[in-house]
Amino acid sequence: xxxxxxxxxxxxxxxxxxxxxxxxxxxxxxxxxxxxxxxxxxxxxxxxxxxxxxxxxxxxxxxxxxxxxxxxxxxxxxxxxxxxxxxxxxxxxxxxxxxxxxxxxxxxxxxxxxxxxxxxxxxxxxxxxxxxxxxxxxxxxxxxxxxxxxxxxxxxxxxxxxxxxxxxxxxxxxxxxxxxxxxxxxxxxxxxxxxxxxxxxxxxxxxxxxxxxxxxxxxxxxxxxxxxxxxxxxxxxxxxxxxxxxxxxxxxxxxxxxxxxxxxxxxxxxxxxxxxxxxxxxxxxxxxxxxxxxxxxxxxxxxxxxxxxxxxxxxxxxxxxxxxxxx
Amino acid sequence: xxxxxxxxxxxxxxxxxxxxxxxxxxxxxxxxxxxxxxxxxxxxxxxxxxxxxxxxxxxxxxxxxxxxxxxxxxxxxxxxxxxxxxxxxxxxxxxxxxxxxxxxxxxxxxxxxxxxxxxxxxxxxxxxxxxxxxxxxxxxxxxxxxxxxxxxxxxxxxxxxxxxxxxxxxxxxxxxxxxxxxxxxxxxxxxxxxxxxxxxxxxxxxxxxxxxxxxxxxxxxxxxxxxxxxxxxxxxxxxxxxxxxxxxxxxxxxxxxxxxxxxxxxxxxxxxxxxxxxxxxxxxxxxxxxxxxxxxxxxxxxxxxxxxxxxxxxxxxxxxxxxxxxxxxxx
Numbered sequence: 001x002x003x004x005x006x007x008x009x010x011x012x013x014x015x016x017x018x019x020x021x022x023x024x025x026x027x028x029x030x031x032x033x034x035x036x037x038x039x040x041x042x043x044x045x046x047x048x049x050x051x052x053x054x055x056x057x058x059x060x061x062x063x064x065x066x067x068x069x070x071x072x073x074x075x076x077x078x079x080x081x082x083x084x085x086x087x088x089x090x091x092x093x094x095x096x097x098x099x100x101x102x103x104x105x106x107x108x109x110x111x112x113x114x115x116x117x118x119x120x121x122x123x124x125x126x127x128x129x130x131x132x133x134x135x136x137x138x139x140x141x142x143x144x145x146x147x148x149x150x151x152x153x154x155x156x157x158x159x160x161x162x163x164x165x166x167x168x169x170x171x172x173x174x175x176x177x178x179x180x181x182x183x184x185x186x187x188x189x190x191x192x193x194x195x196x197x198x199x200x201x202x203x204x205x206x207x208x209x210x211x212x213x214x215x216x217x218x219x220x221x222x223x224x225x226x227x228x229x230x231x232x233x234x235x236x237x238x239x240x241x242x243x244x245x246x247x248x249x250x251x252x253x254x255x256x257x258x259x260x261x262x263x264x265x266x267x268x269x270x271x272x273x274x275x276x277x278x279x280x281x282x283x284x285x286x287x288x289x290x291x292x293x294x295x296x297x298x299x300x301x302x303x304x305x306x307x308x309x310x311x312x313x314x315x316x317x318x319x320x321x322x323x324x325x326x327x
Numbered sequence: 328x329x330x331x332x333x334x335x336x337x338x339x340x341x342x343x344x345x346x347x348x349x350x351x352x353x354x355x356x357x358x359x360x361x362x363x364x365x366x367x368x369x370x371x372x373x374x375x376x377x378x379x380x381x382x383x384x385x386x387x388x389x390x391x392x393x394x395x396x397x398x399x400x401x402x403x404x405x406x407x408x409x410x411x412x413x414x415x416x417x418x419x420x421x422x423x424x425x426x427x428x429x430x431x432x433x434x435x436x437x438x439x440x441x442x443x444x445x446x447x448x449x450x451x452x453x454x455x456x457x458x459x460x461x462x463x464x465x466x467x468x469x470x471x472x473x474x475x476x477x478x479x480x481x482x483x484x485x486x487x488x489x490x491x492x493x494x495x496x497x498x499x500x501x502x503x504x505x506x507x508x509x510x511x512x513x514x515x516x517x518x519x520x521x522x523x524x525x526x527x528x529x530x531x532x533x534x535x536x537x538x539x540x541x542x543x544x545x546x547x548x549x550x551x552x553x554x555x556x557x558x559x560x561x562x563x564x565x566x567x568x569x570x571x572x573x574x575x576x577x578x579x580x581x582x583x584x585x586x587x588x589x590x591x592x593x594x595x596x597x598x599x600x601x602x603x604x605x606x607x608x609x610x611x612x613x614x615x616x617x618x619x620x621x622x623x624x625x626x627x628x629x630x631x632x633x634x635x636x637x638x639x640x641x642x643x644x645x646x647x648x649x650x651x652x653x654x655x656x657x658x
Binding site: 209211212217222227247269 | 358360361363365366369372373459460463467468469470472479483555558559560561563565566567568606607610611612613616617619
């Protein structure tokens with residue numbers, strides 16, 4: 001009895017961690033979430049299929065889940081030529097370094113990585129460079145190593161918000177600013193882009209307060225409640241992502257206040273609210289497209305069809321006029 | 328069990344209230360927006376979810392246990408409850424689902440802790456990870472969007488100007504206070520936490536007391552999950568991260584001790600209010616997010632010092648007394 005229960009507990013734990021790690025990675029036959037494949041297999045001459053190892057940052061995160069969809073699309077499309085192996089970094093750069101070790105010993109032909117951290121993942125990329133394996137960085141650049149970057153420029157998301165505000169905000173408007181986790185690339189670059197454009201085009205617009213929502217909806221709500229107290233007359237709630245902006249909309253709705261709310265991401269609920277006119281604007285980051293292009297670029301490099309060092313997937317501005325196209 | 332309150336404890340109990348009053352006075356001087364009815368209700372609204380968890384944590388901590396899973400359990404309960412609501416449109420069913428899922432997680436915690444004499448810290452950490460995984464799995468990592476207005480009645484509605492979620496937290500406080508102070512179960516909680524061996528010798532079913540406490544904490548996490556999702560008007564699978572820590576810090580600030588046997592519901596509420604007031608005023612004053620983090624870190628240190636003081640044994644006593652307790656058990 002005791003043994004059986006112990007076994008059940010262990011199973012439960014394994015299931016639990018399994019759910020965390022592989023929730024969407026292993027559904028498609030082509031994208032294998034298991035790193036335990038023997039390296040000798042492809043030398044056995046079964047086929048001349050290429051192997052590309054993909055290391056994603058954190059499959060518990062909405063955004064990474066969208067990226068994985070792009071990988072799955074590429075895996076399905078290029079199934080005849082390439083086998084994609086997908087591993088989950090669980091937001092831990094050390095885990096991603098292990099992935100690269102695994103991929104190198106498995107003898108993959110190329111590596112696609114969505115780095116969890118710009119600095120910490122650099123050594124892994126240098127390791128792959130040393131082994132002569134081409135690397136594609138998806139969504140985030142590392143600070144060192146040789147790689148081809150496929151993704152968007154975060155600073156552009158900030159600039160797009162800035163441009164929209166510059167055109168649409170009333171004179172002497174004020175805004176409160178809800179940022180992502182402090183120190184994240186997205187937080188720094190999006191802020192830089194926003195401030196750059198506003199300083200240039202609309203010096204009359206004033207920032208009343210800036211805080212971090214951590215990108216979370218409940219924190220975005222708290223900030224909005226507190227700011228309505230401290231600065232009841234602010235014109236705009238500008239958020240670096242949609243979750244916090246949607247939280248602010250809930251608060252503003254209950255309080256019966258009408259403010260312009262701006263976000264970034266273009267998630268389904270936000271696009272719906274932009275279409276309804278409740279939310280002013282958001283910026284669409286094409287995660288699925290980034291991952292798909294990353295995989296495609298890796299394949300092109302292997303075939304010798306690619307030259308250059310980056311592929312930029314542009315952000316897209318969503319306002320009431322075009323929101324219906326994104327639903 | 329006789330409840331003898333030493334002068335030291337009386338000072339402690341009033342000390343925390345004095346601290347809160349002092350904080351409120353300072354805050355109202357620093358910010359003219361602080362002491363307004365809307366802002367007070369904002370603070371209460373913001374802490375109500377943590378408060379509901381804190382009642383459960385308070386029971387457990389007094390019983391010498393702890394639970395690290397409420398943040399995740401509230402999330403999985405809330406997400407499943409939101410899915411149940413979207414599927415059936417029944418608010419009653421949604422609430423029942425939230426409470427049952429939470430209670431089930433609590434029963435599991437209690438079972439493993441008592442049946443195999445495992446440390447609650449590890450068991451509930453396992454539950455924390457597992458529950459978060461399930462929340463992400465069932466929702467495919469994406470928020471469960473609620474179409475209908477009725478879901479947010481609890482979280483965003485109000486009665487005579489008082490937010491419903493604050494009323495809920497107040498009602499649950501009365502129930503929790505009653506259970507802890509006016510029932511034999513409440514006395515058992517103190518007995519188990521104060522001296523487990525003595526409690527056992529006097530015929531208290533220790534394991535039963537613990538399992539019930541974990542179950543209550545789980546069920547309260549479920550209620551908190553429904554309240555949070557209703558407030559946010561969405562089933563968000565990454566919500567509630569670290570809520571248990573706010574609750575635990577609040578309980579400890581309020582005079583409870585990790586060593587068990589000491590603590591009050593009232594203290595837990597005051598402790599949580601101190602956290603809520605601090606969070607609020609830092610935002611009102613637009614204090615840099617970096618400094619906010621420092622302040623919150625220092626608060627944890629204060630809570631731990633308060634914990635050590637409550638045992639009257641100086642700084643290193645908490646771990647030491649745990650070890651001594653373990654040794655006594657083995658002997």
